[in-house]
Amino acid sequence: MRVPGIMGLIVLGIIIGLEGLNLLEYSLFVYVFSTIGLLYIIFIAGSELVLNEFKATKNKSIIFGFLTFSIPPALGIPVCHYFLGFDVNSRLLTATMFATHPLLSN
Numbered sequence: 001m002r003v004p005g006i007m008g009l010i011v012l013g014i015i016i017g018l019e020g021l022n023l024l025e026y027s028l029f030v031y032v033f034s035t036i037g038l039l040y041i042i043f044i045a046g047s048e049l050v051l052n053e054f055k056a057t058k059n060k061s062i063i064f065g066f067l068t069f070s071i072p073p074a075l076g077i078p079v080c081h082y083f084l085g086f087d088v089n090s091r092l093l094t095a096t097m098f099a100t101h102p103l104l105s106n
């Protein structure tokens with residue numbers, strides 16, 4: 001299927017986890033290992049980055065990074081203010097969390 005092995009672990013975690021069959025109850029053990037798993041996925045994604053390809057597309061990457069970390073907060077702050085009624089700190093935190101999605105999609 002040409003799918004990375006880490007995908008099997010993610011799918012299995014979803015199936016047996018709290019959102020799937022609920023075979024594991026929530027505990028500190030589950031929380032710690034799920035956090036370690038997320039950090040491992042981020043590490044694997046970073047280690048697969050080929051610097052030569054990044055250098056070849058440096059300008060496009062900088063523009064993409066700027067847009068993906070500026071547009072979501074620019075849209076999220078007014079939405080959190082006018083539609084959700086959040087205070088200033090909650091608006092900023094929630095709107096900047098919208099900008100973290102590219103890390104998960106790569």
